[in-house]
Amino acid sequence: MIDPQERFVFKPMLYELLTSELSEDVVCPTYKELLQGSDINFVQDKVVAINLQEKRLKLASGSDYIYGHLVLAVGSIQGYLGTEGAQKNAFAFRTQENAIALERQLRECLQRASQTEDETQRRSLLTFAVVGAGPAGVEMAATLADLLPDWYAQLGGDIRQIRIG
Numbered sequence: 001m002i003d004p005q006e007r008f009v010f011k012p013m014l015y016e017l018l019t020s021e022l023s024e025d026v027v028c029p030t031y032k033e034l035l036q037g038s039d040i041n042f043v044q045d046k047v048v049a050i051n052l053q054e055k056r057l058k059l060a061s062g063s064d065y066i067y068g069h070l071v072l073a074v075g076s077i078q079g080y081l082g083t084e085g086a087q088k089n090a091f092a093f094r095t096q097e098n099a100i101a102l103e104r105q106l107r108e109c110l111q112r113a114s115q116t117e118d119e120t121q122r123r124s125l126l127t128f129a130v131v132g133a134g135p136a137g138v139e140m141a142a143t144l145a146d147l148l149p150d151w152y153a154q155l156g157g158d159i160r161q162i163r164i165g
Contacts, residue, residue: 002057002065004046006030009095015143017099028096086131093140106144107151114155126152127163 007028016022025033031042043065049058050070057065078094080086091102106128113125128148130141141164149159 001031001035001040002043002045002047002059003031004044004060006044007096008034011094014093014096014099015139017096018103019143019147024096081132083131090131093136106148110148110152110155110157113161114152114157122161123163126157126161127165129165 007030009028013022013027017024017027031044035042043059045063046060047057048060050056051058052070055067055070057067057070059065078087078092080090083090091105092098093102109125109128113122116122116125128144130137130144144164148162148164152159152162
């Protein structure tokens with residue numbers, strides 16, 4: 001198995017990482033841990049070329065890898081459903097790093113809101129939008145509705161001022 005990342009991400013469980021219900025090692029285990037005891041070897045690298053006739057992969061490191069069977073799992077890219085400004089202003093939620101960055105941003109907004117006297121600024125800091133109303137969007141809105149009031153109350157804020165849309 002060849003992947004540029006050291007860790008697998010159980011994407012449906014990223015919410016539990018954000019809420020601290022599950023640890024990073026459970027939500028984002030290393031491939032080494034996942035494949036332990038199997039006959040599968042893990043190579044941390046990126047495939048840059050495939051020669052189907054020779055059954056050979058060229059890796060970013062410069063190595064060649066000969067295979068017997070090839071299964072491609074090409075992944076996907078973050079989509080923004082054509083929502084103007086979302087790619088520039090929204091937080092993606094697909095990786096461990098995304099979850100950590102989102103938590104940091106949410107806590108920073110709440111902290112700043114709890115300390116400002118400017119009502120307009122506080123309203124802006126306490127307004128959160130979720131782009132996409134599919135299963136992931138609904139789950140994110142529900143997660144924020146659970147988390148943000150608890151976090152804001154700990155800072156002495158009025159939880160009724162939080163808006164999630």
